[in-house]
Amino acid sequence: MTPSVVAMSVIFGIVLLGSLVGFGAGAGRKMNLEEWSVAGRSFGVVFMWLLMAGEIYTTFAFLGASGWAYSRGGPALYIMAYITLGYVVSFYILPLIWEMGRAHGLQTQSDFFEKRYASKYLALLVSVVGVLFVIPYLQIQLTGLGIIVQVASFDHIPRATSMLIAAALVASFVYFGGIRAVAWVSVVKDALMILAAVSIGVYVPMHYFGGVGPLFRAIEQTHPSHLTMPGATRNMGHAWFISTVLLSSCGFYMWPHTFGAAFTAKSGHVLRRNAIVTPLYTISLAFIFIAGFAALLLVPGLSNGDMSLLMLARKTFPAWFLGVIGGAGALTAMVPAAIILLTASTLFAKNVYRPLFAPAMTDDNVAMLAKVMVLVLSLTSFYLALHSSTTLVALLLLGYAGVTQFFPGVLLGLFWSRVTAAGVVTGLITGLGMVAALVLTHRDPFHGVNAGFVALCINFTVTLFVSKSTRAQPNGLAIPTEG
Amino acid sequence: MQRPSAPAVALGLIPFAGMCFSVPLWDRVHPMVFGLPFNLFWLILWIVLTSGCMALANRIEERRRSAAPSKQKGSGPTA
Numbered sequence: 001m002t003p004s005v006v007a008m009s010v011i012f013g014i015v016l017l018g019s020l021v022g023f024g025a026g027a028g029r030k031m032n033l034e035e036w037s038v039a040g041r042s043f044g045v046v047f048m049w050l051l052m053a054g055e056i057y058t059t060f061a062f063l064g065a066s067g068w069a070y071s072r073g074g075p076a077l078y079i080m081a082y083i084t085l086g087y088v089v090s091f092y093i094l095p096l097i098w099e100m101g102r103a104h105g106l107q108t109q110s111d112f113f114e115k116r117y118a119s120k121y122l123a124l125l126v127s128v129v130g131v132l133f134v135i136p137y138l139q140i141q142l143t144g145l146g147i148i149v150q151v152a153s154f155d156h157i158p159r160a161t162s163m164l165i166a167a168a169l170v171a172s173f174v175y176f177g178g179i180r181a182v183a184w185v186s187v188v189k190d191a192l193m194i195l196a197a198v199s200i201g202v203y204v205p206m207h208y209f210g211g212v213g214p215l216f217r218a219i220e221q222t223h224p225s226h227l228t229m230p231g232a233t234r235n236m237g238h239a240w241f242i243s244t245v246l247l248s249s250c251g252f253y254m255w256p257h258t259f260g261a262a263f264t265a266k267s268g269h270v271l272r273r274n275a276i277v278t279p280l281y282t283i284s285l286a287f288i289f290i291a292g293f294a295a296l297l298l299v300p301g302l303s304n305g306d307m308s309l310l311m312l313a314r315k316t317f318p319a320w321f322l323g324v325i326g327g328a329g330a331l332t333a334m335v336p337a338a339i340i341l342l343t344a345s346t347l348f349a350k351n352v353y354r355p356l357f358a359p360a361m362t363d364d365n366v367a368m369l370a371k372v373m374v375l376v377l378s379l380t381s382f383y384l385a386l387h388s389s390t391t392l393v394a395l396l397l398l399g400y401a402g403v404t405q406f407f408p409g410v411l412l413g414l415f416w417s418r419v420t421a422a423g424v425v426t427g428l429i430t431g432l433g434m435v436a437a438l439v440l441t442h443r444d445p446f447h448g449v450n451a452g453f454v455a456l457c458i459n460f461t462v463t464l465f466v467s468k469s470t471r472a473q474p475n476g477l478a479i480p481t482e483g
Numbered sequence: 484m485q486r487p488s489a490p491a492v493a494l495g496l497i498p499f500a501g502m503c504f505s506v507p508l509w510d511r512v513h514p515m516v517f518g519l520p521f522n523l524f525w526l527i528l529w530i531v532l533t534s535g536c537m538a539l540a541n542r543i544e545e546r547r548r549s550a551a552p553s554k555q556k557g558s559g560p561t562a
Contacts, residue, residue: 074510080526081502084533088495091537092487213518220512227512227520238506245503272544276537282530286523415486 003319004154010323011152011330014192018185018331019173057193057281059144059333063306064392065285069292071305071391073223073231075241076289079393082245084279086252091275094253095268096414100477108343109259109406110351115476116413117421120355125428126406127351130256131344131377133402136395137255138344138381141337142167143392144306145330146385151310152326160386166334171378174338174345175371182338189335192328194284200309200325201287204294204316215294223296240445243453244397250456251404257343259410306392345373398439401452405431408456408463416467417475423467431459487540488547494540498533502526 061079068076100106104115109130114123142163149162174182209215219226230236253259265271288309295308299315302308313325349370354361361369408427412419434455438444444451487495509525516524 074522077522077526080530084526084530085498085502088498088533088537091540092492092495096486211518213515216512216515216518216520228510228522229506238510241506241510242503249503272537272541276534276541279530279534279537283527286519286527289523 002154003322004152004156006319007152007154007323007326008149008157010320011148011326014188014324014327015169015330015334018188018334019169021184021188057190057284057332058141058336059148059329060140060392060396061285062193062197062288062329062332063144063147063309064140064396065288066292066295066309067304067306067391068393069289070295070302070308072233072236073226073293074229075231075233075236076292076393077229078241078244078248080282080285080289081241082248082252083282083285085245085249087275087279089249090253091272093410093414094262094271094275097259097410098262098265098268098271101263104477107260107263108347108351109254109256110347112259112413112477113409113424114351117409117424118473118476119421119425122409122421122425122428123351124355125425126409127256127347129402129405129428129432131348131352133399134256134340134344135377135381135384136399138337138340138377139385139388140392140395141170141333141340142381142385143388143395144333147304147307148310148326148329148333151307151314152322154314163382163385166330167378167382170334170337170341171374173334174341174374182335182342185331185335185338189328189331192324193332196325196328197284197287197291199321200313200316201290204291204298204312207316208294208298212290215290215297218297219293226296227293235445235448237448239448240450243445243450247404247450247453247456248400250407251400251452254403254406254410255340255399256347256403257340260343260346261339304391341374341377344377345370348373348377397444397450397452401435401439401444401450401455402432404452404456405435405459408460412463412467413475413477418467418472419463420467420470420473422470423463423465426466427459427461427463430462431455434458488543491540491543494536494543497536498529501529501532 065076065079068079097112100112100115104111106112106115108127110123110127113126114120117123145166146159146163149157149166150159153162173185205212205215209218216227223232226232229238229241253262262271265274291309291312292305295302295312299308299311302311310322310326310329313322317325346366349366353369354366358365405428408431409419409424413424432455435452438446438451438454446454510522512520512522514521519527
């Protein structure tokens with residue numbers, strides 16, 4: 001057997017195993033909208049951890065983080081900081097969101113805005129923007145899958161074919177399994193990903209350099225400025241780091257799917273515990289960075305940094321182990337893609353289509369439409385992934401710049417009684433306008449500061465100012481205070 | 484619904500100081516620790532410290548909750 005056949009068979013076996021675990025979990029349960037999208041609000045600490053780790057440690061962390069360590073150097077460290085700090089933010093806001101979710105039967109992010117601000121227009125705006133900005137996130141996962149198959153097949157299988165297969169698999173997986181299936185596949189995925197990360201991050205420096213220390217000393221010799229900021233970039237210095245970390249950690253739970261995950265918890269307590277335990281998982285990123293830095297010396301000159309981790313694995317390990325790493329990578333792309341598809345399609349059916357076109361629709365019909373949307377969204381992102389060449393991190397940064405504009409509406413909605421729908425709508429529109437203006441004119445970073453962060457500050461100011469100058473409105477999510 | 488208390492919020496600001504605002508102080512290669520550049524080592528250290536800060540904030544919140552009588556209590560130790 002040729003190495004490509006061996007590697008591809010292993011990858012295929014792992015994906016199949018993962019899918020079977022997922023299908024098995026969904027079997028035998030009555031699939032109404034509540035079960036399919038929030039698993040009947042039944043997840044405890046362990047499942048919650050799996051689901052959240054499942055959606056955070058995506059192919060972005062796997063290929064994108066090593067890709068940036070390879071191509072940019074120091075600035076890649078922002079990823080480690082923002083994920084950890086994102087959990088810190090979650091500690092203070094998610095339990096409150098969960099409590100409101102239980103009291104008012106919320107299932108999506110848009111439900112939250114609709115109930116809090118008593119505004120159908122705001123809810124609609126939030127849904128449309130949410131669905132729009134998860135598309136780059138979905139595109140990341142499909143692009144990642146394409147890279148994996150391309151490298152593991154030793155360039156025999158064209159990227160387009162592999163992405164189409166992946167899109168079909170993810171869609172059918174979501175269609176039949178629902179969110180419970182996704183959490184179960186995370187078990188397989190996380191175990192494999194840690195194995196892959198540690199084996200590359202430990203074995204590679206030992207094998208080629210005799211340890212981590214000699215590896216970094218060698219990089220310091222050949223690329224003296226690579227390991228600190230701005231690394232190999234011109235404009236990603238400390239101001240960029242601070243603004244990007246602030247933006248991304250505030251935006252961490254503003255994605256429709258991460259926000260929605262809060263509703264699957266059994267109690268607010270579970271979410272607090274989650275914020276204590278999960279940051280530790282971020283340490284595994286250190287191994288991924290080490291792999292990216294090592295690739296700089298061992299497989300230099302790649303045009304696409306996102307390929308560096310896999311090219312390094314291909315150079316170092318036998319074909320079957322390349323297959324294991326590729327399989328881990330494939331699942332890290334499929335699991336988040338499934339979660340995103342599930343959330344975005346529910347959001348579209350329940351919060352965009354039903355209020356606009358068919359107010360009389362039953363929940364069962366909404367569930368059906370959501371499943372159709374799964375297919376539509378998979379095909380859309382497949383099309384986009386096919387026709388774009390941006391790096392994985394750049395795509396993620398664009399998504400964050402967009403979804404973080406929800407943050408003022410969520411934060412002030414939770415903690416400030418004076419905030420109004422008019423304030424949030426104008427703030428959100430101004431923020432998104434700023435993002436579009438700065439990104440489309442290629443002014444990100446803006447004077448060394450992340451453009452999305454600039455927009456977020458303006459958004460906050462506008463929201464505060466307009467809220468103050470409009471009439472106070474009642475809090476639709478108020479819960480009678482106990483004790 | 485209870486807002487987080489002031490001490491719990493203060494504990495949450497510590498990791499931001501350590502990992503984000505202080506970046507000019509720790510973004511350098513030397514001294515290397517365990518063979519890692521200092522900035523990478525510093526972030527790993529702060530991941531652990533962050534987890535500690537959150538555990539402490541959680542204890543404060545839980546104590547406050549059990550002080551309020553009608554509030555649900557945490558369901559024993561979990562992983």
